[in-house]
Amino acid sequence: MAEITASAVKELRERSGAGMMDCKKALTETGGDLEAASDWLRSKGLAAAAKKSSRTAAEGLVGVAVAGTKGVAIEVNSQTDFVAKNEIFQGFVREVTGIALEKGDDIDALKASPMAQGGTVEEVLTANIATIGENQVLRRAKAVSVSQGAVIPYVHNAAAPGLGKIGVLVALESDAGVDVLEPLGKQIAMHVAAAFPLALDENGLDQDTLERERAIATEKAAESGKPADIIAKMVEGTVRKFAKENSLLNQLFVMDGKTPVSEVVAKAAKDAGATIKLTDYVRFQLGEGIEKEESDFAAEVAATAGLTK
Template sequence: MAFTAADVKKLREMTNVGMMDCKKALSENDGDMDKAIEWLREKGLAKAAKKSSRIAAEGMAYATVENGVGVVVEVNAETDFASKTPLFVDFVKDIAKVVAADAPADIEALKNCKYPGSELTVGEMIPEKVMVIGENIQIRRFARFPENFSVAYVHAGGKIGVLVNLEVSGGIDATVIGKDIAMQIAALNPRFWDKSQVSEDVLAEEKKILVAQMDNDEKMASKPLQVKEKIAAGKMNKFFEENCLLQQAFVKDGSVTVEQYMNSAAKALGGSVKFVDAVRFEKGEGIEKKADDFAAEVAAAAGLAK
């Protein structure tokens, strides 16, 4: 399978590994992105990488709590300029209000809901907004938490929207705790909320990677497989610490985990808090954008030619 300069660039962004190593990884694995990531990890060059690309698209990710209902939405536009206009921002906030109030099952159901302050539906309002803003607008996704205690956080004016859902006891106000957890999620984007969510397949894959890394280490290569597997099993706590929210070091105080911070902060307020769920939307996450500079890509490809 052939690969392009764009593929090498994408792999570099996903793994934070140098260009030449990324090119070699793709060459060794016939251009297969997932296998190239695994190859880099086995060589000890890359940590766990998300397999979904994160090519930016414009628009806004927004989270809010309306009448006790937590909502997070993503609405896309064509340019950063349009997505920052008051008209677009107000439209996104109105969509969040509709989701909170009407509990639509999906995007199509949402489009059939009445738009706030209008006789039009959301679907009928979209072309009205398109005419005024002058760009295509798409409601991409939403999530809603009607139960428990929700806390919303919006990072960088709509680059990331996070909604955290907590079970709170003791009549305490857990807003600060929820916001701290949401900020942690926005910053580190954990793969799992808790180590109990990590499947056996994922654990087996991680242990396989760790054993392969030892195979490529001069000091460890000669050790028996049984010993390597035992060492790999012992290192899984580090995987949990890096990939699971509640086991991660708390950003504001690295001496405690997020779970320890949450429990101690709630106790200090005279109650208790249990993490239930969360949603993190990043603007443009996974959306492929058309390459704007084909000539530059061709030049880059030529520069990377064997």
């Protein structure tokens, strides 16, 4: 058997854009022949999958799952919304969500986890790219848990059970029963989906975000022409308002528009004669923070046909 050198793997990767392990396997299968290995990758759809991986994937699905006192949300992206309706894609997201529920939210560990059909999550994803014909990315995952109580899931714009455009998990630490926690958690989860809090409380807000708001407020306040001490108070007031409006426990409950979420939880605890604490949440919105490419379809067709100048 021919020796597969690191330099040969590197050259094949540069030629095909395929992954290192796929390149090594291709060279092994073809006795180290670079041309034959390139053809092998193409025949398996792996080179094509690598080329597609440069395309922006901002559509897809968010998956959520819970088991007892823990839950997980994941996001798997595709290039078009059409793929989100594909049974292969939905099945992949559903299974990977289940794997994440069992093994945790570390993306590298998830990618290396075995799937029921054989192969790792990353290998099956690569095969799906070739089969479906679009770039797909396992983008992120987040797990939450409580020692006692419940984690309640909610999916907005559901494409299938547990799959949709917005996935929310709400963690309630409590000695109350599920008959109390599930309806409360569902309402809070719907609030989270609609209100888009940035943190559980003010202390959890990102400091860079607060400084950016402070800078904007300072610039606006300076235009008022008021004395420096008044401007300073105006700025701090604006930042405090921003923090209050963007921390979940301080937000006004969307169900009535007047009661802070913290008070909604306190009232539910009092009515149930139990302790209830909202300890964590997850809100994944599909494509959030991904800059979508603006494509010129006519130019893309022309380029494909070799008509570009």
